[in-house]
Amino acid sequence: MALLRVRVIPKASKQQIIREGDRVKIKLVSPPQDGRANKELKQLLSKRLKIPKSNIKIVSGEHFREKNISIHGLSLEEILERLG
Numbered sequence: 001m002a003l004l005r006v007r008v009i010p011k012a013s014k015q016q017i018i019r020e021g022d023r024v025k026i027k028l029v030s031p032p033q034d035g036r037a038n039k040e041l042k043q044l045l046s047k048r049l050k051i052p053k054s055n056i057k058i059v060s061g062e063h064f065r066e067k068n069i070s071i072h073g074l075s076l077e078e079i080l081e082r083l084g
Helices: 036-049 076-083
Strands: 002-009 016-020 023-027 056-060 066-071
Touching (some): 002 036
Antiparallel strands (some): 002 066, 056 066
């Protein structure tokens, strides 16, 4: 299990993942309403990391832009490598 620190930017014009050292900034198209941005975040990470959504859990920051995400099945190094 690895813990990924993420800063989410909702309502962006397009999806984008920007690596900033051990942190990642993720731009999402969805607004931060009714959990839509969190759902899009999990879908995007699942697709890019090639793991099931069930392996991704928001540990803290569910209602904030700064989030800690638990990812099972990959190390932090593997995650950062796959995200680019």
